[in-house]
Amino acid sequence: MNILFLTLLDFDSLEERGIYTDLLREFVKDNHKVYIVSPTERRKKQPTRLIENGNCRILKLQIGNIQKTNIIEKGISTFFLESQFQRGVRKYFFNIKFNLVIYSTPPITLQKAIKDVKKRNNAKTYLLLKDIFPQNAVDLGMMRKNGIQGVLYKYFRAKEDELYQISDFIGCMSQANVDYILNHNKGLSRDIVEICPNTLEPRRMLYKDQKNEIIKKKYNIPINKTVFIYGGNLGKPQGIDFLIKCVDANKNNKQVHFVIVGAGTEFNKIKAYFDKEQPPNAQLFRQMSKYEYEVLEGLCDVGLIFLDRRFTIPNFPSRILSYMQASIPVLAATDCNTDVGKVIESGEFGFWCESGNVKEFNHRMDLLCDAELRERMGSKAREYLEEYYTARHSYEIIMKHFKKNV
Structure with missing residues (x-):
């Protein structure tokens, strides 16, 4: 053909x-x-x-x-x-x-x-x-x-x-x-x-089994915290205001660390927050090469998905595939019309909450600070990817x- x-x-x-x-x-x-x-x-x-x-x-x-x-x-x-x-x-x-x-x-x-x-x-x-x-x-x-x-x-x-x-x-x-x-x-x-x-096309993640101190030090990522990463577009569809609220609500949380990587129309908004508040447990990176991002992603523990709560159309972010490939669980905060949360929870590789609800987001984030749970959900994420995606x-x-x- x-x-x-x-x-x-x-x-x-x-x-x-x-x-x-x-x-x-x-x-x-x-x-x-x-x-x-x-x-x-x-x-x-x-x-x-x-x-x-x-x-x-x-x-x-x-x-x-x-x-x-x-x-x-x-x-x-x-x-x-x-x-x-x-x-x-x-x-x-x-x-x-x-x-x-x-x-x-x-x-x-x-x-x-x-x-x-x-x-x-x-x-x-x-x-x-x-x-x-x-x-x-x-x-x-x-x-x-x-x-x-x-x-x-x-x-x-x-x-x-x-x-x-x-x-x-x-x-x-x-x-x-x-x-x-x-x-x-x-x-x-x-x-x-x-x-x-x-x-x-799933790739073997070389750095998944090499979460060594040398690479983490390169990016100033703490070794003894649960690292949550958001990678991708930072635009209006992602509801960046809620992402900022989640980071701000946890700036005194000693268990977690946020890594945000991307570009988009709302990048300057989130950068302004970082410049003003300087959250001690969060980092903001501009868009990286695909290889460099995957290396960084392989050092992290949980992948984040954000969507604006106003959506009436059911978006399904492709970013989720990258997290699944890296064998890390997914925490999604979205509108109620998408079924991405249903897929994540039915596949048992993460959690979902409605965007705008910081309390529920924090509750699920705390659950994912359990290393044993993350390991189990991460394995299921990779299995689900290879079976369906x-x-x-x-x-x-x-x-x-x-x-x-x-």
Whole structure:
């Protein structure tokens, strides 16, 4: 099969690690040919080019600046995305007959390119639904359904509906996602919506058995405390105010130590708290390389998940996979609509509480100061990952359709 994958992620090789590259390597392993459109923003000053490596070709498509720019430039760049992707596929892959097109949200604005390939090649289409937009923006107060902003909401809602309509199959991260999509999009057939979770190719964690003093000293991590790590995006969806409250409520707790690593729109807010309060048992690091972060993560005892309590859509953070790979239990503080807490507790590899409830968070945190409990839950986390969340697992979910339909 010839597979076309459309993404906004900027990567140059399938050897890079992530939920999409790990999945695409599974297609290559089974001798499928994979073609990828992975954009590079104009600020990098890299012209459009094609990278070829065996059964994989990556089109590095130059686009306008979308991240770390003003709202006007971002809006203009986003507007032209569809036509740029469409022209890029036509120009560089004009002689390829695609059997399957895979794409993910965000964004929801690549319909032109998808429809073009679908019509021209009679290709099947598979949406990896990772983001329910624009409702997530409404939940966080960044967009409204009424008034002047309502016009923008209706536009994006129409684009979302169109994306669902051109998708032959929609893979959702969890059962709560499946239920939400079906309940809020009455025209969708239940036959095309299924669970296709975030997955990765599990790696052996070299540092898990080497929690030695030398590496901990490098990062000034205490040896005799339970270390809780949060790694990932520090933005509005994570409800950073509650993360700060949890750190502040425990700044005199001699048993625990917090390590926070990441970047995002709310990084300066949490940095301002650290600069002012200087919590003695917490550290804040800017975003690290993947390797450096995994080394640090391997020294820690518990992984933290935070989501804003206002969400009505069921998010399922991919960050949880990294914790499970490191064989550490997970403590999640989220809204009540996601089922990530249900998965964690039914799998017996951590605890959940509602975001905003510091008392309940502290109670579960105290439970995880028990080394024996952590060891047991950490082992279950790795076992659960290998049973349900491997890249091979999601690959087989997708391929079960196309082995008979393509």
